[in-house]
Amino acid sequence: MENSNNSTGKITKIQIRMYRVGTGDFFMLLFKKGDKVSYKMMIDCGCINSGKDDFLPKLNDLDLLTNKVIDLLIVTHEHTDHINGFEKCSDLFDKYTFKKVWFAWTEDDNDPIANDYRANYSKLGLGINKATEELKGLYGYYKTLYSNEVGGDLMLEGKQQFIQSLTSLDDLIPLKGFAIGQPLPSMTELFRSYNIIKDDTVVEYFEPGNVVDDILGAEGIRFYVLGPPRDRVFLNKTEAEGETFEQREKKSTIDFSFLSAIGATETYGSAATLPFEPEFEAAPDNKGIQKVYREGGEWRKIDYDWLYSAGALAMRYERSINNTSLALAIQFEDSERILLFTGDAEIGNWESWHKDLEWPVKINGRIVQKKADYFLNNTVFYKVGHHLSQNGTAKGKGIEMMTNTDLTSMASLDFKKINKGWLSTMPNDLLGAELIRKTKGKLLFAGDHERIMENIKTDRVTVKKEHEKTLIALNTKFNGKDFIECEVQG
Numbered sequence: 001m002e003n004s005n006n007s008t009g010k011i012t013k014i015q016i017r018m019y020r021v022g023t024g025d026f027f028m029l030l031f032k033k034g035d036k037v038s039y040k041m042m043i044d045c046g047c048i049n050s051g052k053d054d055f056l057p058k059l060n061d062l063d064l065l066t067n068k069v070i071d072l073l074i075v076t077h078e079h080t081d082h083i084n085g086f087e088k089c090s091d092l093f094d095k096y097t098f099k100k101v102w103f104a105w106t107e108d109d110n111d112p113i114a115n116d117y118r119a120n121y122s123k124l125g126l127g128i129n130k131a132t133e134e135l136k137g138l139y140g141y142y143k144t145l146y147s148n149e150v151g152g153d154l155m156l157e158g159k160q161q162f163i164q165s166l167t168s169l170d171d172l173i174p175l176k177g178f179a180i181g182q183p184l185p186s187m188t189e190l191f192r193s194y195n196i197i198k199d200d201t202v203v204e205y206f207e208p209g210n211v212v213d214d215i216l217g218a219e220g221i222r223f224y225v226l227g228p229p230r231d232r233v234f235l236n237k238t239e240a241e242g243e244t245f246e247q248r249e250k251k252s253t254i255d256f257s258f259l260s261a262i263g264a265t266e267t268y269g270s271a272a273t274l275p276f277e278p279e280f281e282a283a284p285d286n287k288g289i290q291k292v293y294r295e296g297g298e299w300r301k302i303d304y305d306w307l308y309s310a311g312a313l314a315m316r317y318e319r320s321i322n323n324t325s326l327a328l329a330i331q332f333e334d335s336e337r338i339l340l341f342t343g344d345a346e347i348g349n350w351e352s353w354h355k356d357l358e359w360p361v362k363i364n365g366r367i368v369q370k371k372a373d374y375f376l377n378n379t380v381f382y383k384v385g386h387h388l389s390q391n392g393t394a395k396g397k398g399i400e401m402m403t404n405t406d407l408t409s410m411a412s413l414d415f416k417k418i419n420k421g422w423l424s425t426m427p428n429d430l431l432g433a434e435l436i437r438k439t440k441g442k443l444l445f446a447g448d449h450e451r452i453m454e455n456i457k458t459d460r461v462t463v464k465k466e467h468e469k470t471l472i473a474l475n476t477k478f479n480g481k482d483f484i485e486c487e488v489q490g
Contacts, residue, residue, distance in 0.1 A: 009033050010220025010490075011332065014339065016381065017065070017485040018410050019058040020446050020478075021047035022417025023387050023426070024081035025343070026058065028065060031218050039217035040065075041072040042098075043341060045085035049417050052088040057482050059092055068096045071217060073196065075103055076343030077228075077325040078187055086194040094195035101197055104228050104326040105207040107186045113230065114186070206326065208357055213333070220333050220490070224359050224375060227327035227345055229352030235323045237348030243398075244347055244391040245430045322386060323349045329375040332490035333362065337404075338378045339488060342393075344386040350394035376401035381488050384411040384435065384443075388427035388452075399434060407439045408486055414447025432456035436463055441470030444484045449475035 011031045019026040024047030031039035042062075047054060076082055086093060106114045146152030191197045206212075210225040229235055325343025342349070353372035361370045379402045386392025388411045393399050413426055433456060435443050445452050449472065457463055478484045 012490045013487055015487045017483045019483050021054055022414045023048050025412050039071050042070050043074045044076055044082040046082040047417050048081040048419055055085045055089050070098045073098045073101045086196055090194045098196055098201055100202040103187055103205050105205050106324045107188055108205040109186050222331045222333050224329040226353045227349040228324045234348035234352040238346045239391055240347045243394045245428045322346045335490055336378050337380045338375050339381040340379045341383045342385045346391045350398050354397050373401050377403050380404050380406045382409045384409050387413040389425040390428035393431055408442040409435050409439050410444045412446045415451055427456055429456050429458040429461050433461035433463055436467050441467035443471055
């Protein structure tokens, strides 16, 4: 494909290609002046539970599309379903040239708040690891405990399912090998090890309120940074009454069912605190809990049940990392039309955009200050947050403000590659139905659209036949292809 970084004029359209790697993000955007590509931008490359072979055919296509030269790589956040393709295929990406890489401020080694935040999550990750490792060794204990119980086999399997839900976090974030208090490696470090960032790669970090324009090759395009927030209140906020969609009544199905015991994580996840009093958590010798609950009198021992608080830790860890997603509004400056990419931002990230933030926007030659609703009102393309989960897209401060009648969406959800524990939240039927209504059926899925639609069309929602017909036609066009794509006119 022809590339001309020296072309004059402004970008007239953007071609968006979503690679079908599974439940994970891998996007390529081609900025065009007429039919000539003048700027190439990549967003993330990852998928849950995937190996190198899953990415190879997509990289073959990427080679042809880019000639192994990427003007800008945007890495939204550190979850595996957004970055493991870079690790799995580091030998292949070593042959690429990434001119510039953008990260959120949370990855800046020179930012003391970012370093402190990562250190905090290093401790949290180690806590999850320790509890999980102990739980893994308790099969014999529970087998004996439940041997004479009615339904003992089911209870034993429930324990195994819960432990499996925790160990699956290993597939989401590399937690092991860090000392307590030592910050997790920033993605700058990781991407150097993946051969993405080289000596001549320009690395930049962004925070809310930043604006980037006048990019060579992408003239006429402006980038507005919406998140992640610097306020920990928002970083740690994953649910909000009235802003998150209600949980599914039943888990999504993939021709099998699994035990309701997996829901233990969801139950614990609603708790905002650990199960012990602060004086035990902060005991001077760091063994307060052990002394009271494990070494105390028989009457106060709780055996191993205390370890199940790891469910709360895991949920807090995973969701707060989602809120560190670099969220961007990409705008055609003349038409003011917006492409919205939010990574896996959850409610705290979304809400922070509306809190005392304004961005300078040049309209008709004059600079005016605009709030978040302006960008949402002008959104014509939305990459659906967090794979259609119930708290990956805000309601009143999100989708309800997307009022442009040209709205098109893409969702990186695929049941062929998904953690089983995510089936209780993906897809959220209420969100899915609302997106179908808003887009009039212009909603594209990475995975089997028929299977996903079966899980959206619950008794709680209504989908117009004409919208479903449009959705089916658009998705069917890409049957058998390694990607889904659309083109947004400026």
